[in-house]
Amino acid sequence: MNAQQAPQGGDGTIGKAVAVLDLVAGFRRPVRFSELRAQSDYPKATLYRLVQTLTSQGLLTHDSERQTYAPGLRLMRLAHAAWQQASLAPVARPHLDRLAAEICETVHLAQLDAGQVLYVDKRVPEQPVEMFSQAGKVGPAHCTGVGKAMLAHLDAPALDKAVALQSFYRFTPHTITDAAGLRAELAEIRAQGFAFDREEHEPGIICIAVPILTGRGRLLGALSVTSVTARKSLADLETLAPALREAAARIARDTEAWRFPDPGAAREGEKDV
Known part of the structure; x- marks a missing residue:
């Protein structure tokens, strides 16, 4: 901001x-x-x-x-206490380390904050690429892989609110610049289970991202792998989708056990008492 x-x-x-x-x-x-x-x-x-x-x-x-x-x-x-208690970063750390070591590309962990992307952790390869994202930075949701992956899995009222908060600023010729275009892509993302950044935020930077969801489908955050067009194609990144999904699932399982119990599960438990 x-x-x-x-x-x-x-x-x-x-x-x-x-x-x-x-x-x-x-x-x-x-x-x-x-x-x-x-x-x-x-x-x-x-x-x-x-x-x-x-x-x-x-x-x-x-x-x-x-x-x-x-x-x-x-x-x-x-801020440090919030990072420890409210962000995914502490519990996700070993999973990010493992994923980054396997794929040797930049890995991002993000959460949604007031309709925008909050980058909460990042891993870089031995030959890092300079880009906007850094842990603690806030970025746009309408033109980033993690942002679209998260928006696609909001319920209707939350999505309406988040879309209304987008600036739809055109960062590159590939940026989605209106709500209708964004909603159409979000429907595709929900169907395929992952999102792309097609040089929409920064020229030459591409990524694939998946949501981090609880077993009941509640959104926790998103995980992405980012590269450059000089090194990878979108097709190359798509081959990483299974590894991303598995890492996201592990993070979700550990997170729910750690600090994010599902309120719905608690209510059901109360009914059984």
């Missing part, structure tokens, strides 16, 4: 404070108050009060010499 895309909070003071944190993070560098003011819809006094409160709570840090603000150490601690 860039500074211009930072959302404005609609949930009282907490929503406003979160919006300011998003705004600061969106600059991806220490930022002056005047820059925040230029990008925020809040009155100057309101914005200043929010920034000061966040700073006093350790969620922002202030460099008095440069007069800039940046995410604080407390926020980093919270």
Whole structure:
């Protein structure tokens, strides 16, 4: 998310404070108050009060010499706790290691966040390729393999909401740029069980992705293998679909046993008591 895309909070003071944190993070560098003011819809006094409160709570840090603000150490601690407790990364780590060693290509693990792709882990081969994705980065869902794999397995209300959040920005000549085109491809993805990125986000970068689903079909995330057109074709990547599916299934099994029990299963268990 860039500074211009930072959302404005609609949930009282907490929503406003979160919006300011998003705004600061969106600059991806220490930022002056005047820059925040230029990008925020809040009155100057309101914005200043929010920034000061966040700073006093350790969620922002202030460099008095440069007069800039940046995410604080407390926020980093919270982010680390979220990564350990809410992301797939810890339980998926051995499966990513195994898959990456087998195929010698870049492997991504992602989850869906507010209709966008959150990359939570990544493995790179001995000869890595420079690309956008990094653990912790947020990317578009409408033009990435992991994004489309996840969107394709949302229920109807969640999909409607996620599609409405897409920018449909044209990154390359291959990018899907409208909801109708995206929905048509998502139907194909549901039928075949995997998604492609056909140089839709970055020129020369292609991938195959599969969803990570619970036994009841609940979406947990997505797994992908990414390469470059100079080294692989989409047909080459399609041969990796069985290995991807198996890795995704192992991650799902371990994840459910670890921290993600299915609420439906719990309710059924309660009925049996």
